Amino acid sequence: MKVVFLLRYIDSGGITRVVYDSATYLLNNGAKVYIFYGKFLGEDNSFKILLKSNPNLKLFQFKGFSLEISSLLHVPCSIVKFLYKLYKFRIEIVHLHWMSLSFICIISKSILKIPYITTTHLINKKKSSFFRFYSDINISISSEISNWLIVNEKVNHKFIYKIFNSVSYLDFPFIPFSVRQENKINMGFSEKTILLSLSRFENIKRHDILIDALHKIKNYDFILYLAGEGKLLSEIKQKVIDYELSDKVIFVGHIDPRFLLTYSDAIILTSDQEGFPMSIIEAMFSGVVPIRTNSEGAYDQIIDKKNGFIIEKSNVNELISVLKYIFKNPLLLEDFSNNAHLFALNNFDFVKNQNKIIELYNLKLKNQ
Numbered sequence: 001m002k003v004v005f006l007l008r009y010i011d012s013g014g015i016t017r018v019v020y021d022s023a024t025y026l027l028n029n030g031a032k033v034y035i036f037y038g039k040f041l042g043e044d045n046s047f048k049i050l051l052k053s054n055p056n057l058k059l060f061q062f063k064g065f066s067l068e069i070s071s072l073l074h075v076p077c078s079i080v081k082f083l084y085k086l087y088k089f090r091i092e093i094v095h096l097h098w099m100s101l102s103f104i105c106i107i108s109k110s111i112l113k114i115p116y117i118t119t120t121h122l123i124n125k126k127k128s129s130f131f132r133f134y135s136d137i138n139i140s141i142s143s144e145i146s147n148w149l150i151v152n153e154k155v156n157h158k159f160i161y162k163i164f165n166s167v168s169y170l171d172f173p174f175i176p177f178s179v180r181q182e183n184k185i186n187m188g189f190s191e192k193t194i195l196l197s198l199s200r201f202e203n204i205k206r207h208d209i210l211i212d213a214l215h216k217i218k219n220y221d222f223i224l225y226l227a228g229e230g231k232l233l234s235e236i237k238q239k240v241i242d243y244e245l246s247d248k249v250i251f252v253g254h255i256d257p258r259f260l261l262t263y264s265d266a267i268i269l270t271s272d273q274e275g276f277p278m279s280i281i282e283a284m285f286s287g288v289v290p291i292r293t294n295s296e297g298a299y300d301q302i303i304d305k306k307n308g309f310i311i312e313k314s315n316v317n318e319l320i321s322v323l324k325y326i327f328k329n330p331l332l333l334e335d336f337s338n339n340a341h342l343f344a345l346n347n348f349d350f351v352k353n354q355n356k357i358i359e360l361y362n363l364k365l366k367n368q
Contacts, residue, residue: 001031001361002091006105006116008065008098011041012229012254013200014278015097015121018165022095025354027056034058034089036082038065038101060085067100079104086112093361097121102133115368117360121275123148123296137360139163141276142297161360164300165276168350172285174341175262177334180287183263193222193327196264196288198257198279199271201230206270206293206314211236213319215243220327222248225264229254261286265333266326271295272313284308284344287337291322300347307339 003026005019023033035057063071064078086094086108094116096105105116119139124132136159140146146162149155175183184190199205207226214224226236226249233251240249252260257279267283269292276297280290284301290308292298302308311318326333 004034004036004091004094006094006096007037009039009041010037017278023057036060099132106133115364120145137364141165142300144296163353163356164348165278166348166350166353167281169285172282175287177337187263194264195224196267198227200228201232204272206272207236209270211239213316224249225252225260227252227255261288264288266291281348284340287341289333289336307343
């Protein structure tokens with residue numbers, strides 16, 4: 001099988017991570033995989049290095065596909081180059097991960113008869129659906145996105161396949177509660193509650209809500225690790241200084257989180273909008289208790305007050321209430337930790353979900 005993943009951007013976010021993991025799985029199962037993209041974004045180049053480190057994974061940039069004003073003159077040439085590459089590599093199917101590029105898939109389907117399927121990662125609340133052309137196989141990564149596709153985008157429910165983002169349990173092994181406590185002692189944090197946040201520093205992620213909440217309960221004994229990059233990093237750092245939280249908040253940059261997950265108690269996500277955050281899945285597999293807003297994917301990931309906590313978006317007081325609960329009842333986290341791990345095993349198995357996607361490829365090719 002020869003597959004192209006089509007993206008508008010490569011960055012340090014979840015879509016790039018999903019594409020990389022899927023591409024690697026396909027390669028390991030004998031497929032030939034290409035990633036076509038418009039532009040690389042971000043200060044951190046770890047994903048770019050990661051993608052280029054695999055000699056069997058071919059990356060090609062098409063400047064016009066970023067669809068930025070400065071690149072619009074490149075669109076015609078990029079389309080011609082795109083069609084040529086599809087023909088040259090004898091591509092069998094295009095997997096589109098950015099719906100604003102769907103018009104390009106319509107062109108390649110019309111000229112080269114190459115089918116495409118789509119994955120919708122986010123609900124597009126602002127832009128018209130006029131230029132979004134869906135396939136008869138459309139992957140949705142959450143219940144909210146499935147509903148949005150049906151109600152707002154008028155996609156036939158028969159053409160929607162819900163497949164959650166997933167990770168391998170081998171990459172994020174479970175750390176039993178007792179071992180986690182030992183790890184905290186070894187790190188010098190025996191009496192502290194260790195909190196973790198893994199997300200880009202952008203407006204939509206609402207780090208300000210998290211810092212505001214911690215400022216009001218800074219008398220409790222905790223450490224917060226903030227991992228990620230982004231345009232608001234300097235602003236959040238200054239907020240931490242202004243709130244006199246520098247001794248409790250540690251910025252660690254864009255990192256592999258697996259070591260932090262071995263001794264963290266809870267992961268916090270305060271986003272106003274999400275797709276299906278990989279950081280929550282990784283944490284649950286590891287046994288770290290998730291606390292997240294009721295943005296997209298929340299109720300697919302968490303059974304509230306059983307394997308984690310769901311809070312209202314922008315609700316500082318509700319976040320404070322949950323944090324006080326875990327600060328005052330640290331031993332109760334063991335049940336939450338075990339439940340989170342088991343829920344992840346049963347619902348976010350990487351191999352199972354990747355094989356579902358491959359089945360959809362085969363179905364599309366069979367019906368072509």
